[in-house]
Amino acid sequence: MTNSTSPQISANPPLFAAVPMQSVGPFKLIGDVVVDDLMVPLATYESPLWPSVARGARVAAHAGGIRVTVVDERMTRSILLQAPHAGLATECVRHIQARHADLQAVVAKSSRFAQLLDTHFQVVGNLIYLRLEFSTGDASGHNMVTHAADQLIPWLLAQYPHLQYVSISANYCTDKKVSAVNGILGRGKYVVCEVTLPRKLCQRFLKTTPEAIVDLHIKKDLLGSIVSGGLRSANAHVANMLLGFYLATGQDAANIVEGSQAINHAEVTPQGDLYFSTTLPNLIVGTVGNGKGLDFVRHNLTQLGCDNPDVAPGVNARRLACIAGATAFCGELSLLAAQTNPGELMAAHIKLERAHHA
Template sequence: MRNEPITAAPVPMTWVGPISVSGNVMTGLQEVPLATYETPLWPSVGRGAKISTLTDKGIVATLVDERMARSVLFEADDATTALAAMQVLNSQRDRLQEVVSTASRFAKLIDIHHQIVGNLLFVRFELSTGDASGHNMVTLASDRLMDHILATVPGLRYGSISGNYCSDKKATAVNGILGRGKNVVTELLIPREVVARRLHASPEAIAELNVRKNLIGSITAGGLRTANAHYANMLLGFYLATGQDAANIVEGSQGITHAEVRGGDLYFSCTLPNLIVGTVGNGKDLPFVGENLARLGCADERPAGENARRLAVLCAATVLCGELSLMAAQTNPGELMAAHVNIERKGTR
């Protein structure tokens, strides 16, 4: 690398909302920042945010689980040796946690999963990581674990610190099944008259489009544990504004939108099992990031992990707002393109 000066690439950013959120992490109204070149996203998310304030509970966000994973790769003498090694590791969870603690006081070993392919042993360590997204924390812990395992378990040799069974920044089934980052489910029950007046649609039309587009369309396209319209748009805007590793939108956008008619009203839900966000760590020392996190209420003095949980919930609620607005727009011919033309092209084609 040449000694080039570090500069900045400015991305337009604004705050939208407020969004009404309740659930097992937080309750209240909160505006959110979105940094994006796709400026129609701002009014679209804003429309969903407004809808949230017109309902009884707002967006109910439930943090289901949280963990960061790193999979390491060992070469074993043979499959029998690999299986014996895993039996040893599973019997020594307490000792492995002691090793993890030498890497970070915040890292806690939650679970271990493995796959044996021939004589190759893939071991996926899953850890809680406090307020950090945890990439570096779990990698350092895995480094220490590998040293310990190679020194104490016979028949294994180093393969790689990352064996792709993690799976980092790749669209895989394993992350959707086991989770990587924060697993958040958001739900919103919207009165029929609000759907008609604010979204210019009906609960039936949105529910039907969700089945045809997000479910059947995604299956037809070969989508991998994903059934949504555009989670990546909101994730990228939120990640860039809050100092996250933007490449994590690859697995982050693997999520499922669910919609159904309940008593004439619209039930709308977004499930995101791979939200990788943190409020401390690399990138969070940038002035604009610190200011944004503080305004989000995610830089307060709280027990370890609570700021990151709040950030994940607000991120997931933002995704629902944008997803709802786009789905409603696509029930009406021409509405989506008209919005882009009016906002991005100043009304000209």
Template structure:
């Protein structure tokens, strides 16, 4: 029986916030960014963070540290010695593996190979450059080519799965933070003490103290995995939906670390986000508002392969910092967070009933 999928569109409210002043090794610009969300307080909160970025000469300094996309495959061997010999052979055959990957795509390049062995199971984690694509399909296709090559050239191995969960895709794990998956971006800002007091209504010492108590110790007690932040997922989801990304990648994307220091009354504040998975070409990127938003962000320019995606990742990281800074500032003041939600989330008639 033929099944027909319902293709009705689901509209999510979208607003632009900014400008955000960004400097660094990828972007030197003032940019407005789109956020699609039903959590309406997110817009004014990110806007407050964006406003502070324009009050320093450097704004948010965003540094792209690394970029790679991963796919792991699973192979079965007769026993552990066979799996070990195969892993050693493949590690010594990277040049040949790179040729196999080059035959699968114009843009995919094999960067590195890692492995794990559990009993007779061999897990191979391939790391690729994927140009301006996020790389989900590109790395899977490369994985297919690599799988066929390995099974026909390395004795003692059998097919296990095209995905061995050692990638790790859309699951909380340690491996992505350690080895990398997506774009690794660090966003930093240094705010004078008077800006912190006047615009964020708090102090550098209060934010730095809360970051230790809440983001570090609180997350440790909760058993967080390579994660110490207040709400990276909120900003990433809104940014991903507005720019046509695979929203499920906020799982690994939200595993990042917020760091704050009181520097003689000034505030040093940073967000380290090692797994930003974004692309400016591929699925859905040429349709409707997605293409318009990417164009407005300056991420559809005629640049070398990968440059547009790097710009988009840096914009995502700067957006995360804006929201993270604003939320932590709010949480240093009793009642401020709830007042904001009551103000921005209640319907107009609800607000009228409370004031009548």
């Protein structure tokens, strides 16, 4: 007899939620990824997102393309250990940090792709918050770093018998939560997207001026984020584009929480043109792993050129991160331009959403 209070999962095959999906573009990328005429799939219920991102991609292509740069990449897992007192905790953790080669030897037994890059720690009372940072090839790496940490913990407890296990995750990772540490130390791919738009292109495609966009950026993205108490975030709606991109490419969509901590920067150049950039320090994406075997995901990864079997581990995932960042960049540029013009934003939603339900 089944206990009615026990967790239950249907024995039937899983069903799939249908989310509308369209490809938008074309995108032109330069820098760490070079590609012309790339169409990017976005799965979203917010239909105005498609033409908005496409507008940003179109004007950037006319300006020579979006320069994409991968500044850094790493996936993290923090573990929580306990010592008898803070002095011993500090002594142990400094000794642990000096044994990088020994730690990596243990990590290597868990995966042929996981490489320990660095460690950071915080001691709170007699607690050790140990942040482990890894490279994970083409995987986003959530499970890979957790498995590596699972191998490290018993080794550490054997090496340092005064320590005790508390948790495999200490919230110093930080996974799917808003924090400062990810932006400072890095989690996922750190991507910068930028373009310089000639004034005439701003006026022709975006129906605005460089000065208007910079002014709005200062008053909305920067000051507005300060007023609201935003944490390492100065953007208009990066989460919108990341969610659509993550759903279309088989990513763990909850990662938009830290992924949306993006920072826009805008200025008028001495020539009177617009420099605009979006910096995304926490893009967590992968081209292998759970969710990537679905037919539509494989089709989309192929369309994006992110399933090339002939490249070194990590190349496909870095390319995917660059495209994800560029997609967010285009949505940011287009929305800010729209919001410099009274009524334009709502008019687009009425035309593309409410008209279908009239």
